[in-house]
Amino acid sequence: MKNGKGDIIMKKENKAAESEPKPVALRERAEKIALEKALPENIDKISQAEVKRTIQELQVHQIELEMQNEELRLTQRELKASQARYLDLYDLAPVSYVTVSEKGLILEANLTAAALLGLPRSALVKQPLTRFIINEDQNIYYLHRKQLFETGAPQAFELRMVKKDETAFWAHLVATAAQDADGAPVCRVVLSDITEHKLAEEALIKSELKCRYILLNTPQIGISLDSDGKIIFVNDHFQKLTGWKAEEIIGQDWFDIFIPGKIREEIRNVFKAVMRQEDTAGHSTYENDIVIKNGELRLISWANVLTKDLQGKIIDVTCLGMDLTERIRNEEALRNSENKFRNISEYSLVGIYMIQDGIFSYVNSKFAEIFGYTIEECLNNMHFRQLVYPEDFDIVQEQVRKRATGEIQSVHYGFRGIKKTGELIHVEIFGSSIMLDGRPTVTGTMLDITMRKRAEQEKRNLEERLHNAEKMEVLGKLAGRVAHDLNNVLGVLSGYSELLTIRIPADNPLKEYAINIVQSSVKAAAIVEDLLTLTRRGVRVMEVAKVNKIIADLIATPEFDKLVAYHPSVIVRTDLAKDLLNISGSPVHLEKTVFNLVSNAVEAIAGGGKVIIKTENRYIDKAIEGSQTVAEGEYVVLTVSDTGKGIPASELKKIYEPFYTKKSMRRSGTGLGLAIVQGAVQDHDGYIDVQSTEGKGTTFTLYFPATREKAAAELQKTPMDQYTGRGETVLVVDDVKEQREVATTLFTQLGYSVNAVSSGEDAVEYLKSNKADILVLDMIMEPGIDGLDTYKLVLEINPLQKAVIVSGFSETDRSREAQKLGAGPYVKKPYMIETIGIAIRDELGRK
Structure with a gap:
């Protein structure tokens, strides 16, 4: 059916079948032919048997002819059916069939071809096929038609055609040589509309070009492998990373060059599985090491894209890779850094x-x-x-x-x-x-930095102390000399006034005057003691004292009355704890301390206001503001607060400096008050805190270590007969005439036999030829040798010589050295008769 000759034969048989006569007509034609032929000459001589046999043969032949006719009719019917099927296949085939003459004219076309070209079949006949071929592609048609008729070899080609409505389309033509009924050469053409395929192909090409462009210009490395794993493309980034040039590796086996040996077969098997489409989804992304040209390993994360042909077969794979090596190194470095940070941080x-x-x-x-x-x-x-x-x-x-x-x-x-x-x-x-x-x-x-702050504060304190020490060096020398001289004067004053209190009868009004002179002498001595305290050359006279009593005594003094009278608009109140513990200290210094604080508080109030003096017991177990360290224990707390103008913050650090004052000189300001207060508190192993707000007032809080001992006032006063002499000899050694005279009078009053000399040298000379049961030895004498040197020389005369040391200065190293040599107690000038009497009596009784 595929060749032209077969088609021609079918057409001839079809024409014969259409012109076949009926049986009657065939009879008539046969008789006519028989009459035209002469009968045999010897027909009359034919025997009956021959006639019978001939008739039998004719009958057999007739039957044979009838059978042949029946077979012929069956064949004709089959031929008609086959022709109908062929025509159906030809006309209704899904592809277009066109028969073209040697001159290029369309001889026949099926329905599909007519529909494709947009014309009825009758309108296609005798039309040149080139009418439907775009001019630019007609040479393609002529060339292949020429080769077909010259060689007889089938031709297959693609070109662009146009329909009646001028719609262009791509066509695939397969041309074969044939002959028509007359034996003339014709061309059988099969037309297929491949527009969609061509567009898909063009889209694929564009996509491939786009992918190639992306591969060339992407910042990632890019490679393409064919289905056998051969390298067919690498981009510039891949070449830069690996050190290989494209011409060195194109066509080479990817796995042999770039995959490390220990994972090569594993990766190759994965690749083969992908190519067989056994596991494409599972390896669209992948990570593995590659070996670059210098032998270094680089970890690459791949994104793989498969390319398939129109039949869905994988033809190559394109891989975009990101070099993770630096990132992994950075992550490792980050982890190490985090670990280091964690270790550094934790330790x-x-x-x-x-x-x-x-x-x-x-x-x-x-x-x-x-x-x-x-x-x-x-x-x-x-x-x-x-x-x-x-x-x-x-x-x-x-x-x-x-x-x-x-x-x-x-x-x-x-x-x-x-x-x-x-x-x-x-x-x-x-x-x-x-x-x-x-x-x-x-x-x-x-x-x-708490400890550092404390150390810095301590350093500042030391620097301030050094500064104060330097600033007061001259004052110290002056105060020492003044104190010595004043104490000598006060010694005479207090000595004689005390003798008056002894000798004047109790009912004599002059006795009260003498008592006031004694008390004033004591207070004057306390003022001198303040000077020495200020320069750290004072004597700490400690006894069990009641702070409440000290405050009560202060309020009863003329000085306090004068202070209150001078400030009538200021109310001074007390809030004293009834069960207040005692402290160990100097009542005179404590009274002076309280007076200084109250005086400052009263004078800080302009107009009306209040000053409150408060005492209480308190247990301290943590730091006190302003003090870096504090001993835990029981404290007596003295608070003096006022509602005055307050102290500016910038001034708070200066208030304890000597001679610092905001008072006018006509109002008692000397600048020593708070310096003396601070010194007294420190001498009592206490702490001081000040809180002040401008416009609201100031509060001074003093902490003194408490004692459970009873106050001296609660003990019986020592009777005079317990410290009077029994006729023992006393040698007074003092460079001040008045001091020698008052001492001689006092000791005589006590029942001693008294002699006096004016220098150490005189004392040594006196003792060479005389004896004394005890010396009352002044430590500082000018000119000449002092008390220590005198005592040393006396010991050479009498190694057991007893002595009591007296001085208007503070106790010094030289006085303590004399005590180490055997001298007795140290008594501060000016001394009272009871104090010096007990000291002499105790020393005489010491073995």
């Missing part, structure tokens, strides 16, 4: 913290330790406010805000913190800010 000697939105997001163990918390407690939604002393919170909050907003990058400052126990500490911050998880993060390191 750091400084606190490390991070704050986000005011809440701690990280703290190390040292930070938690500084404040006495656990790390878990710090990270349990703790706000930094919780760790900051309230008065410093505004400063810290502002520093945190500036870093969080990027206003500043780094800070260095300090503030006071609060530990979990409530203890106050000093910390120092070195801070900065970073972005963490997209959020501004305030971070920094923290040092607990």
Whole structure:
């Protein structure tokens, strides 16, 4: 059916069948032919048997002919059916069939071809096929038609054609040679509309070009492998990374060159499985090492894209890769850095913290330790406010805000913190800010500088002491000389006045005058003692004292009355604890201390106001403001507060400096008051704190160690007969004439036999030829040798010589050295008759 000859035969048989005569017509034609032929000459001579046999043969032949006719009719019917089927196949075939003459004219076309070209079959006949071929592609048609008729070889080609409505389409033509019914050469053409295929092919080409462009220009490395794993393309980035040039590796086996030996077969098997489409989804992305030209391993993350032909067969794979080597190294370095940070942080000697939105997001163990918390407690939604002393919170909050907003990058400052126990500490911050998880993060390191602050304070205190010592060096020398001289004068005054109190009868009004002179002498001696205290050359006369009684006695003095009278608008009140403990101290110095504080308080009030003197017992177990260390225990607390103008903060550090005063000279201001107060408190092993607010007032709080001992006033006064002499000889050695005279009178009154000399040299000469049961030896005598040198020379005369040391100066190393040599007690000038009498009596009784 596929050749032209067969088609021609079918057409001839079809025509014969159409012109076949009916049986009657055939009979008539046969008879006519028979009549035209002559009968045999011997027909009459034919025997009956021959006739019978001939008739039988004719009958057989007739039957044979009838059978042949029947077979012929069946064949004709089959031929008609086959022709109908062929015509159906030809006309209704899904492809277009066209028969073209040698001159290029369309002889026949099936229905599909007519529909494709947009014309009825009748309109296609005798039309040149080139009418439907685009001019630019007609040469393709002529060339293939020429080769067909010249060689007879089938031709297959593609060109662009146009329909009646001028719609262009791509066609695939398969041409074969044939002959028509007359034997003339014709061309059988099969037309297929391949427009969609061609468009898909063009799209594929564009896609491939686009992919190739992307591969060439992508910042990633790119390669293409064929289905056998041969390299068919590499981009510039791949060449730069690996060190290989494209011409060196194109066509080479990818696995042999680039895949490390230990994983080569594994990767090759994965590739083969993908090519067989057994596991394409599972390996669209993949990571593996490759070996570059210098032998270094690089870890690559691949994204694989498969290319398939129109039949869906994988023809190559394109791989885009990202070099993870540096990232992995960076991640490893980051992990190492994090580990180092963690180790440094956890074992750091400084606190490390991070704050986000005011809440701690990280703290190390040292930070938690500084404040006495656990790390878990710090990270349990703790706000930094919780760790900051309230008065410093505004400063810290502002520093945190500036870093969080990027206003500043780094800070260095300090503030006071609060530990979990409530203890106050000093910390120092070195801070900065970073972005963490997209959020501004305030971070920094923290040092607990509490001990350093204490050391700095101690250093400042020492520097201030040194400064004061240097500033008062001249004052000290002057005060020492003045005190010595004044004490000698006061010694005469107090000595004679005390003798008057002894000798004047009790009912004589002059006795009260003598008593007042004695008391004034004692207070004058206390003033001298203040000078010596100020220069740290004073004697600490300690006894059990009642602070409440000292305050009561002060209020009863004329000086206090004068102070109150001078400030009538100021009310002075007392709030004294009834069960107040005693302290060990000097009542005279304590009274002076209270008076100085009350005097300052009263004079600080302009117009009306109040001054409150308060005492209480208190147990102290933590630091007192203004003091770095404090001994735990019971304290008597004395508070003097006023509602005056207050002390400016800038002045608070200066108030204890000698000669510092804001008072006018006409109002008792000498500048020594608070310096003496501080010195007295320190001499009593106490602490002092001052709190002041401008416009509201000032409060001084003094802490004195308490004692459970009874006060001296509660003990019986020593009767005079217990310290009077029994005729023992006393040698008074003093360079001041008046002091020698009053001493001689006092000791004579006590029942001693008294002699006096004016120098150490005279004492040595006297003792060479005379004896004395005891010496009353002045330590400082001018000119000549002092008390120590005198005593040394006396010991050469009498190694057992007893002596009592007296001086208007503070107790010195030289007086203590004399005591080590055997001298007795030290008695401060001016001395009272009871004090010196007991000292002499005790020394005489000492064995």
